[in-house]
Amino acid sequence: MTRRAALALALGCLLLGPAPADEIHASQRLSGYDMMGAEAQAMQRDDFANPAMLAVKEGEGLWNAVPGQGRPSCQSCHGNAAASMKGVAARYPAREASTGRVLDLPGQIQTCQSERQGIAPAARESAALLALEAFLAMQSRGAPLASPRARGLDDAVSRGEALYRQRFGQLDLSCAQCHSQNWGRSLGGTRIPQAHPTGYPLFRMEWQAIGSLQRRFRNCMTGIRAEPFPPGAAEWIDLEIYLKERAAGMAMDAPAVRP
Amino acid sequence: MTGRTGHAGNGRPRGLAIAAFLAVLAMPARAQPVPEAAPLPVSRPADPENGRRIVMDRRKGLCLLCHSGPFPEMRFQGDLAPSLAGAGSRWTPAQLRARLIDSRLFNGETIMPPYFRAEGQTRMARAFAGRTILTAEEIEDVTAFLATLRE
Numbered sequence: 199m200t201r202r203a204a205l206a207l208a209l210g211c212l213l214l215g216p217a218p219a220d221e222i223h224a225s226q227r228l229s230g231y232d233m234m235g236a237e238a239q240a241m242q243r244d245d246f247a248n249p250a251m252l253a254v255k256e257g258e259g260l261w262n263a264v265p266g267q268g269r270p271s272c273q274s275c276h277g278n279a280a281a282s283m284k285g286v287a288a289r290y291p292a293r294e295a296s297t298g299r300v301l302d303l304p305g306q307i308q309t310c311q312s313e314r315q316g317i318a319p320a321a322r323e324s325a326a327l328l329a330l331e332a333f334l335a336m337q338s339r340g341a342p343l344a345s346p347r348a349r350g351l352d353d354a355v356s357r358g359e360a361l362y363r364q365r366f367g368q369l370d371l372s373c374a375q376c377h378s379q380n381w382g383r384s385l386g387g388t389r390i391p392q393a394h395p396t397g398y399p400l401f402r403m404e405w406q407a408i409g410s411l412q413r414r415f416r417n418c419m420t421g422i423r424a425e426p427f428p429p430g431a432a433e434w435i436d437l438e439i440y441l442k443e444r445a446a447g448m449a450m451d452a453p454a455v456r457p
Numbered sequence: 458m459t460g461r462t463g464h465a466g467n468g469r470p471r472g473l474a475i476a477a478f479l480a481v482l483a484m485p486a487r488a489q490p491v492p493e494a495a496p497l498p499v500s501r502p503a504d505p506e507n508g509r510r511i512v513m514d515r516r517k518g519l520c521l522l523c524h525s526g527p528f529p530e531m532r533f534q535g536d537l538a539p540s541l542a543g544a545g546s547r548w549t550p551a552q553l554r555a556r557l558i559d560s561r562l563f564n565g566e567t568i569m570p571p572y573f574r575a576e577g578q579t580r581m582a583r584a585f586a587g588r589t590i591l592t593a594e595e596i597e598d599v600t601a602f603l604a605t606l607r608e
Contacts, residue, residue, distance in 0.1 A: 364579060365578070365579060366578070366579050366580050367578060367579075367580060367581060367582060367585075368570070368578055368581055368582065368585045368588070368590060369519075369570040369590070370570055370571055370577075370578050371568060371570070375568050376568075379568075380537050380568070383535070383536050383537050384533075384534075384535055384536045384537075385522050385523070385535055385537065386515060386521060386522035386523075386533050386534065386535050387532070387533025387534070387535075419580075420582065423581065423582045423584075423585045424578075424579070424580045424581065424582055425580045425581065425582045425583055
């Protein structure tokens with residue numbers, strides 16, 4: 199090896215850096231389900247007790263509904279969701295082939311609503327959008343989360359990791375300090391999870407409602423007294439992509455229940 | 458600290474705090490001085506009883522989210538940090554005050570929030586912009602309370 203090549207290699211190593219010391223080894227990864235109490239687990243396992251299943255039912259209705267005269271339903275283009283949407287939620291966010299933009303699942307649904315159905319897209323966090331998300335997530339239950347890196351989203355993974363490690367807010371804390379460095383510990387009686395996004399959208403007992411991953415992010419941001427990013431912001435999507443890379447291979451348990 | 462650092466409240470720039478922090482880091486391990494802070498200018502004498510209330514208040518002091526301590530009436534306490542029991546024997550009031558003002562002076566990687574620093578954080582929530590977690594009076598109250606926790 200020439201000296202220049204050696205130097206380039208050394209520089210490359212420096213730039214790539216070692217894996218962060220707080221990275222959770224694959225064998226140690228635990229989902230929110232694994233870490234919650236037996237009662238909440240039982241509620242999630244029983245589709246009749248899981249309140250998020252109401253949203254799935256509502257979403258199925260919306261999937262089949264004609265949104266207005268002469269306008270196509272989701273079903274009329276995509277057919278039977280159990281076949282056409284199987285495993286789709288597990289590989290979102292994804293890059294849209296035609297435009298190159300990266301969409302999360304709610305963003306993809308909104309795009310189909312505005313561009314293919316020709317209707318006003320449902321707002322983020324609205325009951326209608328959450329219902330469609332829950333219905334689609336249901337078609338990926340048990341599917342392993344796909345690696346965003348493997349589908350060319352490396353840049354978004356890096357941006358998301360930088361956000362994950364950035365201290366925010368008046369309390370000056372990063373996501374990593376809680377979810378990578380102190381998971382399993384008690385934050386005033388609440389067990390800190392590893393923040394794997396396997397179950398969204400999900401029913402959270404504290405919300406007494408079904409909510410999105412971005413709503414969960416917003417809760418953690420306001421908890422450290424930081425200004426959350428606006429709904430649908432690119433930063434949230436980058437964070438989701440990083441968390442999905444970190445959780446790649448873990449089984450989806452959406453629509454889940456969490457305390 | 459003791460007139461070396463700048464924090465919200467006394468108007469001196471944060472750069473000095475960082476310089477002081479770096480100076481501490483640069484010291485040889487044996488001679489490392491423990492950061493200290495002189496009493497903050499306050500409008501009334503310190504009230505340790507109020508300090509105790511602040512420590513137990515999950516929305517104000519937030520201390521028991523991370524710490525445990527001699528608070529039998531508090532059912533849920535944290536285990537992210539050492540117990541506060543005996544803090545007054547381990548640290549002088551000047552050291553306790555410095556830790557509250559900005560715990561990063563002790564440990565750059567700490568998770569303990571900076572209670573008397575209003576600048577340098579990223580994306581401060583609008584409702585808290587420009588404000589410290591505790592006021593100077595409250596820092597003095599908590600310091601006085603911690604000093605009573607002796608073993």
